[in-house]
Amino acid sequence: MEMERDFETKLQLQQPELGGVGSKAVQRTNSITFRAPQEQFTVNDFELGKLLGTGSYSKVIRAKKKDTGNIYALKIMDKKFIAKENKVSYVKMERIVLDQLDHPGIISLCFTFQDAYSLYMALECCEGGELFDQITRRGRLTEKEACFYAAEVIDALEYIHSMGLIHRDIKPENLLLTSDGHIKIADFGSVKPTRESQITVLPNSANEKACTFVGTAAYIPPEVLNSSPATFGNDLWALGCTIYQMLSGSSPFKDASEWLIFQRIIARNLKFPEYFSHEARDLIDKLLDEYGLECGMAFVLRLEHGKGIGWDTDPSKRLGAGPDGYASMKKHSFFKGIDWKNIWKTPPPPRLAPVQDVSVDYNTHDNPWSLMHVGGDATYHHDIPDANACPASSSEVLSISSLASIDSFDSRWQEFLESGEAIVMISKLKKIQKFSNKKVQFILTDKPRLLFVDPSKMTAKTSIIWSDKPSELNVQVANSSHFKICTPRKVISFEDPKDRAWQWKTAIEGLQHR
Numbered sequence: 001m002e003m004e005r006d007f008e009t010k011l012q013l014q015q016p017e018l019g020g021v022g023s024k025a026v027q028r029t030n031s032i033t034f035r036a037p038q039e040q041f042t043v044n045d046f047e048l049g050k051l052l053g054t055g056s057y058s059k060v061i062r063a064k065k066k067d068t069g070n071i072y073a074l075k076i077m078d079k080k081f082i083a084k085e086n087k088v089s090y091v092k093m094e095r096i097v098l099d100q101l102d103h104p105g106i107i108s109l110c111f112t113f114q115d116a117y118s119l120y121m122a123l124e125c126c127e128g129g130e131l132f133d134q135i136t137r138r139g140r141l142t143e144k145e146a147c148f149y150a151a152e153v154i155d156a157l158e159y160i161h162s163m164g165l166i167h168r169d170i171k172p173e174n175l176l177l178t179s180d181g182h183i184k185i186a187d188f189g190s191v192k193p194t195r196e197s198q199i200t201v202l203p204n205s206a207n208e209k210a211c212t213f214v215g216t217a218a219y220i221p222p223e224v225l226n227s228s229p230a231t232f233g234n235d236l237w238a239l240g241c242t243i244y245q246m247l248s249g250s251s252p253f254k255d256a257s258e259w260l261i262f263q264r265i266i267a268r269n270l271k272f273p274e275y276f277s278h279e280a281r282d283l284i285d286k287l288l289d290e291y292g293l294e295c296g297m298a299f300v301l302r303l304e305h306g307k308g309i310g311w312d313t314d315p316s317k318r319l320g321a322g323p324d325g326y327a328s329m330k331k332h333s334f335f336k337g338i339d340w341k342n343i344w345k346t347p348p349p350p351r352l353a354p355v356q357d358v359s360v361d362y363n364t365h366d367n368p369w370s371l372m373h374v375g376g377d378a379t380y381h382h383d384i385p386d387a388n389a390c391p392a393s394s395s396e397v398l399s400i401s402s403l404a405s406i407d408s409f410d411s412r413w414q415e416f417l418e419s420g421e422a423i424v425m426i427s428k429l430k431k432i433q434k435f436s437n438k439k440v441q442f443i444l445t446d447k448p449r450l451l452f453v454d455p456s457k458m459t460a461k462t463s464i465i466w467s468d469k470p471s472e473l474n475v476q477v478a479n480s481s482h483f484k485i486c487t488p489r490k491v492i493s494f495e496d497p498k499d500r501a502w503q504w505k506t507a508i509e510g511l512q513h514r
């Protein structure tokens, strides 16, 4: 009950005053006007069909409304999971933003409802599945097909940007296909409204600092890895990666781990397959920020403290972000033959039918959520998930250390690093001592090194001698917040107020096994 009240307050959703079932009539609350009403439905009003997809905090199920026969994609989010993972602001943002958007290339929100366990968003259902599946099942798309899909994405993205919104998670998994094969952009949980945006958001729902790290590793632009604030250029970079993926079958900076992907992005280590046309290469180059060539400079390499060698990136120079906006992109020779005005009436390319899913019997439990496992690592947000769980797999170890690295792109600590050294994990910990506990900034670097900094005096303290051998350096976790670092000389006990004891263990062991 408390959870329900909390969500009601947080989401500020109230009983409909206007409009009927499934209508797009206007609904008023204390703070905002909703077009997609909050209904009093329950999940029993729907026949639940196949699982359409899984997100990091949702399951999306094809659902038929029993009384009307209308089909929806029901995005189901577990309240406890969302509260635990601090995703309330993402849910609010998606609900409010989708409610105000109106474009043929953007998924529409029909209505919402909730029960004690879950929040439900009834979305228009994209029967054609993800563009990602079309690419992977066919190996790659032809340039003609990629050109059509890219043109539709660009038209929708131009609209999103014109509304003062940065999507921040453009990727083939979030580009859905309607039953007749047109594109719809989905997943607006990571959206960032710019200051000029005319979109109404609830107080405190502009989810976090402008430079918070969200998105999916392979599509993240270098400036985000450098903690720069979000700009429209972030989406244009992701668009460039997406077009590359349509044409080649994989993302341009694909590598064995997120850590290596980030290294490739920062170094702009980009290679084109030889079958890419000149037009395709040029377009992708310009979306992936090769503005140096246009300026008459081949490129600018720079060496900065701890950041290694990287390209000077200027997201505002990307094709589509300049003063003439999208016009320059639409004029690009890759899009020769595209009828931009009638793109949504143009017949889409033929595609493979979506794979038939094994049907799931959702009716064996009262709570449909109980049948679902929430999680997955396709997309993540800044917070490290599931702090109390013991991360076990090697991919989790890598993911944790790379997330921590993003977490710590904070220039304050650069002075304690050597040239080329990067932070893998950093926390303010309580060092538990016999007589008095001490707050220390504890830093794990990729060298690897473990060092202490006194955060009040900003002075370096001792470091723990690194060893790759567990007999000489190991971490023992007592519970989610307490752990010990054991070396032959001493045992140091710590308390992590953010409950990241297991993350410390996995990050350190991950580097021992690198």
Ligand SMILES: Nc1ncnc2c1ncn2[C@@H]1O[C@H](COP(=O)(O)OP(=O)(O)OP(=O)(O)O)[C@@H](O)[C@H]1O
Binding pocket: 052, 053, 054, 055, 056, 057, 058, 059, 060, 073, 075, 107, 123, 124, 125, 126, 127, 129, 130, 173, 174, 176, 186, 187, 188, 189, 378, 379, 380
């Ligand atoms: N309207 C829809 N029609 C059909 N399938 C959909 C629809 N919306 C979402 N899906 C499927 O569900 C998946 C997860 O949805 P979505 O990305 O919105 O969830 P999320 O929890 O916000 O995920 P993320 O981890 O990407 O933030 C999508 O990748 C897609 O496969």
